[in-house]
Amino acid sequence: MSLYNPEGTPPVMSNTVARIERRLPYPGEVLVRVGQRVGADEVLARAYIPSPPHIVNVAQLLAIPPAQIVRVLRHQVGNRVRANEPLVQARSAFVRGSRTPVDGVVSAIDPNTGYVTITPDPVEFQLTATAPGFVMDVQPFRGVTLETPATQIYGVFGFGMERSGVLRLMVTDPTEPITADMIDPRSAYAILIGGAGISAEALRKAVAEQVRGIIVGSVHEREVRNFLGMPHRTSWQTGIRSWQLPGRRQTDDPGLSLVVTEGFGAVAMSAPLFDLLSSKDRQEALIEGDTSLRNRHRRPRLILPLRRSSTASNDLAYPEVRAGVTVRLLDMAHLGQIGIVRTVSTLPRRLDSGVQAMAVEVVQNDQPSFWVPRTSVEVLA
Secondary structure (H helix, E strand, O other), X not given: OEOOOOOOOOOEEEEEEEEEEEEOOOOOEEOOXXXXXXXXXXXXXXXXXXXXXXXXXXXXXXXXXXXXXXXXXXXXXXXXXXXXXXXXXXXXXXXXXXXXXXXXXXXXXXXOOOEXXXXXXXXXXXXXXOOOEEEEEXXXXXXXXXXXXXXXXXXXXXEOOOEEEEEEEOOOOOOOOXXXXXXXXXXXXXXXXXXXXXXXXXHHHHHHOOOOEEEEEEEOHHHHHHHHOOOOOOOOOOOOOOOOOOOOOOOOOOOOEEEEXXXXXXXXXXXXXXXXXXXXXXXXXXXXXXXXXXXXXXXXXXXXEOOOOOOOEOOOOOOOOOOOOEEEXXXXXXXXXXXXXXXXXXXXXXXXXXXXXXXXXXXXXXOOOEEEEHHHEEEOO
């Protein structure tokens, strides 16, 4: 089995223009215009999200017939109320539960059932840019699309919404995992760089210390299930034939974002990726963990905005696999390892597995060369 990326996106895209989609969770107001330059903390749009109504059974609380609640209530339909304000007349105000639960408006009084409905004030949601850039597209009432010169690092699996933070290197070798005792208050609001993996315990510790995100080479599936609270969920399967990952609406945001660069298990992060991330220690970055292989393909990624935009290119053409290029291997026998292409077959070739496919010959240091399917290599751009 090998990992297969249907889009062919290389794991590293240097000096490109990253497109960042920022969308409101509920229709609202867009505050910026096309062509405007924005900072990472600038508010792009805002929305007022309605909350579920609160229903109070006044008749039951006061032990009176439902038809009599109109006489004892202090408010009428349409009146504004404050949290913990008496809902009924003074003589009944000391009955437990007879105070308004939230700030809001009395939206309904039902004398047939004795229920009073209070609609809470909507909650303001502010959508920030999370990365500096330019507004390239505005979707009215919904959000905007930003473009920013950046280096992009793509993973194979992840979860969590978009978050920004400062990169913090946690290990000195790509084979080292992040452990819970490494995470302390100094990691707050940071994006942690690890090596071989991370445990569910360390992920929970990171949430407690307000870590924004984590990027590692691999993670055991059982640790992800444990952290997300779905250890026995049978509908979540991973593998080349069925990647049934939790849908965006099926799980709450876990409190941080995770990007895995190599795959499941205990695999070290590839050396070129680790060296690149290490060189960016203490730099601002944006992490997106959302992963989707159905409908619209979406890979998790880490965006490193460039300080200078003169070298950024809009050309996202994928690099060609040819003799002499450095590649990352995706087959399970060499997952995450680095090699150099010696030969690219021009016709289908029979591999050790017995399958005929377009293949490439790869060499690693002074070891004998070997052949792998063309789909099992990624050019390190």
